[in-house]
Ligand SMILES: [Zn+2]
């Protein structure tokens with residue numbers, strides 16, 4: 428407070444660290460503002476993002492009330508910068524790109540705009556080439572900067588640290604690998620060339636296990652089918668119509684119609700399951716052992732729209748989700764669905780490759796060929812499985828004995 432009672436916004440919280448121009452809310456007076464150090468860039472390149480912020484947990488849009496003020500962001504207050512690594516996606520898997528995404532964007536856009544000003548009559552292909560060149564140069568500069576004076580410390584654990592810390596059981600197999608081809612690692616087994624997953628499946632079938640290949644998509648199907656009445660509940664005041672492109676058409680590379688589905692505006696956020704806690708508990712009361720497989724079958728066609736939205740529409744994935752429902756105990760299915768409800772977009776990736784099952788027992792397996800490393804999503808899943816899901820799980824490592 429100043430002497431005349433005006434708030435000086437001593438303590439602020441960032442609404443969403445994944446926004447390019449971050450918004451901060453004062454913990455005392457609830458004013459929403461941006462930091463003056465972002466003003467020049469923001470006004471020039473992101474003018475449409477300065478009027479409101481989207482709160483990360485709830486996805487609620489919150490108007491900016493106080494514009495740009497000086498000394499708001501942690502760095503301008505002399506504190507360490509917010510560390511907010513982006514999830515790994517194709518084209519953004521390196522740690523530099525995931526941690527420095529904001530710096531990269533700011534520096535690249537500034538340099539590209541400068542080039543455009545200096546070459547007003549450049550041909551489009553020259554401009555494209557120059558822009559790509561700038562991207563590479565900026566990335567190199569940031570790499571060098573990180574090597575000499577790192578702005579962020581990469582806190583993620585290595586594969587070995589994850590396995591050690593979470594007590595993951597590791598089973599080792601040896602195999603002869605085929606020389607690397609277009610399809611990734613391949614294994615020579617009994618005279619045929621097969622994938623590491625197929626090699627593993629043979630190994631477990633020989634031990635009397637039934638093997639269901641998984642990865643993440645069957646869990647997206649499970650989520651869509653078993654939760655559609657909850658997610659699309661017409662009594663939820665935040666549910667509205669959302670348009671999206673037809674997934675099957677996209678996969679066939681043809682024009683598709685716009686699809687529509689009902690979704691709550693905070694879908695997939697951390698706040699959703701808190702807001703809907705009572706409705707979620709009521710929903711799971713319908714999950715009775717004798718009914719669960721029937722419910723799944725009954726809900727498959729009704730959940731089609733939601734599953735399209737989630738890219739969980741392919742018949743082969745629906746079939747695998749159906750097997751999951753038959754194999755896993757109801758309590759385990761509920762635990763998995765509750766985990767997905769607590770932040771779908773945080774939890775939907777990283778699921779293991781295989782489910783082994785026989786006579787009422789089961790275990791999940793992540794297959795790693797000799798050069799293959801756990802992804803950040805898989806590491807997060809392993810940590811969450813240790814802390815919360817506690818599903819039986821092991822990593823199967825296929826060591827290379829020779830290459831032919
Ligand atoms: Zn204030």
Ligand SMILES: [Zn+2]
Pocket residue numbers: 462463464465498499500501502503
């Ligand atoms: Zn600042």
